[in-house]
Amino acid sequence: MLRTRLALAATVCATLAATFTTPPAASQSAPPTATAESARGTLPSGARYLLREPERWNGTVLVWSPGFSGSAGGEASASPSDPVATWLLSQGYALAGSKPATAGWAVEDLLRDQDDLAEVVADELGEPRHVVAWGASMGGLTSVALLQAHPDSFDAALPLCGSVGGAVPMLNQSLDATFVLKTLVAPGDDRLVLTDVSDEAQRQAAFAEVLEEAQQTPEGRARISLAATVGQIPTWTQVGSERPAPGDLLAQQHQQYAAFLWGAVSPRQPLEERAGGNFSWNTGVDYARQLAGSETSGLVRKLYAAAGLDLRSDLAQLAAAPRISADPDAVDYMTRNATPAGDLTGPVLSVHETGDTAPTVGQARTFADRVRAAGDAPLLRQTFVDRPGHCAYSDAETAALVTTLHERLTSGRWGPSTRPAELNRLADRIASTSDLDRGIGRFADAHPRPMLRL
Template sequence: MTRAAGRPVTALAALLLLLAAAPAPASAAQHAPRHLEGTLPSGATYVIDAPARWNGTVLLFSHGYRPEGTPNPAVNAPDEPTKKLLLKEGYALVGSSYAKNGWAVEQAVPDQLAALDTFTGKVGAARRTLAWGQSLGGLVTTTIAERHPRRIDGSLSLCGLVHGGVANWNSTLDATFALRTLLAPGSGIRLTGFKDTADATASGNRLGAAMEAAQRTAPGRARIALAAALHAIPGWNDPATPRPAPDDHASRQANQYTALRGLVARPGFVWRAEAERRAGGTMSWNTGVDYTAMLARSAAYRQVKSLYKSAGLTLGADLRVLAGEPRVGADPGAVRYMADHAAPSGLLRKPQLDVHTTGDALVPAEVESAYRRAVNRAGRAPLLRQAYTDNAGHCTFSPAEQLGALHTVEHRVATGSWGDTSPAALNSRARDADPATPARYTPYRPGPYPRPFS
């Protein structure tokens, strides 16, 4: 018998006092929800959320492009409604800010892996790790899947730039080259090799003004439609606008014009200037490109022909002008940089699901054809599945659609078989996960990517 505060205490009571004073074991601490934030060695920040009842799966989320000079917080989910649903289902979430804004695939991949290491150290080892991301984050995710397969069990790319940096900047050049050649001949508007951001902005503004004037005339509208076709911009690309009929060429062209104006205002010039500084030169070219053949493969070919006919123009004459215009060359070192850091090879080693909206103007669904071709050439076709939602816009997925896609990847990882990945099956999974938001998976096969993929 012992004494405490002058009173006898039994051995059992003493043991209870000791247990009450001792810290809770790690296993018990894991039952409390955790929200952790911090800074990685690179200077990137990270954010971790682990629910009270963690199901053992951690989701590594890679965010999309953020322009220079804009806020760059760490995020671990694409939006708050989706995040809440995932935590409710028991998933743990982790993601980083990346150390730099812009075309930061070089920094994003190691920062994401470092964030994953931080999760393991602070929360615990996951039973299963799935990588997922949107837009540029879809490219980051695909790069992790191809180059660091031991770190993950499966991956999901949403509206991803899975065609890679080289193809992306080539495709952007195709559109701006056609616009300058046909709408502002002899203007000398710079398309690549910008001196600085101000130079890029001025060049984009000049081309934008030429587009604005052209849109007021039938010949100008036809030529803008031709440039849109070379970039595979769909005729319905804004979910806030009505969907035009397939043969409503005028309405479709108006939508393409709006999307091209956005491309010229930022990605085609200002964002390109940032990417060129990162790569050390011009990473895109159009030497040897046959724009007549590219247009013939386009889903918008009939629309362009119709608009040219209505405007009283000869399509062949404009294509010959494009063919004769002096071309843009690339800096080999810059191409090498982009290929080394941001060009998927198709060499998947773990299962990946790609999901795209059918009406994406910024990263058209045709990029999925490019990646499917690369995966097939690499002999990894069984590891890839691709699906499409019937909606306009870039990354305009509902929480239901995102959870349905994640559940599909997890099913493949858990069972070793994709099972049914039809639109009906994906919609069923989406509705089960969140009946309150749309499930719009649809049968769809995009056309070929405009520029041959390499």
């Protein structure tokens, strides 16, 4: 057991502090005694890790990567929630996770640390049968990147709400939205910094002020919708709200407005600091074409007509506006560390909410297109939960996803397991035989368009 092997960790870690806990009672489907042992320690980089061993290990370890954090260091977690961790341990999974010693867009650090953590797992538990990389948001991107960067250490990936299309297209998408807004609404406002950000808080506050003012007029609302549309922000984004009716233009636009700051004016400074410069560009971008390719172009045209604005005139103004170039070295850094190429060495099951804006659901399609181009489409399955929000999966949904991927690893085939009806039945069954919350969402078919920017 893990308790007797802690001394071995000294050869891998700079320091080691171990604690042993017993989780709450597990589900009705758990073994009679589903106790677990836990250990915390430090990786060579200074990152903290957590390793949890079930009483009866099934041979699979799940390595959790965290999302973006504004704070450095701290203790690691090994799952998205305590109830999920308890249930997974009761099913025999070992759980591991690390927390980078640095803050911000720490994908590069996680690619190193999680590989080191996989070695700790093997030293402590013995050689795993399967190692699954999983995580949420930035951690979802990291899980796919780990499979690509360390195929000898990781056998599969489960990215939850991950920016699997990569940071480069995600921030190009954000640049498009902010460029359109500034050019058409506040071209002379130097506070609306688009790239090379030195004061993120000031930038965010300035965009919030300009957005609020523009939202008060029909002309401003139409231009906000145009900016949101080229950034592919959907029309149902707010958790707890009803889906706007197809003909309710104002409600749809308000959903775009409410998500704009979160979805388009996303924190750029910490990413640029990681990359060593600006890695976004809009040279050569035709915004009339961007509008035509977006799913919500019809909404923009109707709002412009209602406001008495000339859409062609605004598009001409965008076409004439000076463009922004990227630093090639910064682009190279983000491409290497945060933009998966699509060549898979093991199965990947991804999940996105259709109303997410960070990332937008088009990331799923862009990643799928890359995987298909690499000839690895049989290894990828994607599913969606039809609701707004970011990483708001219920515990039963998460458990169903882990179970489905694990069955793919053990059987070697997907079968019908990733169809929405099958995933919903599995989540329902898990919720009915455990303490895991089912939530109100449902897995659903979705066919998102690819990202407009790559």
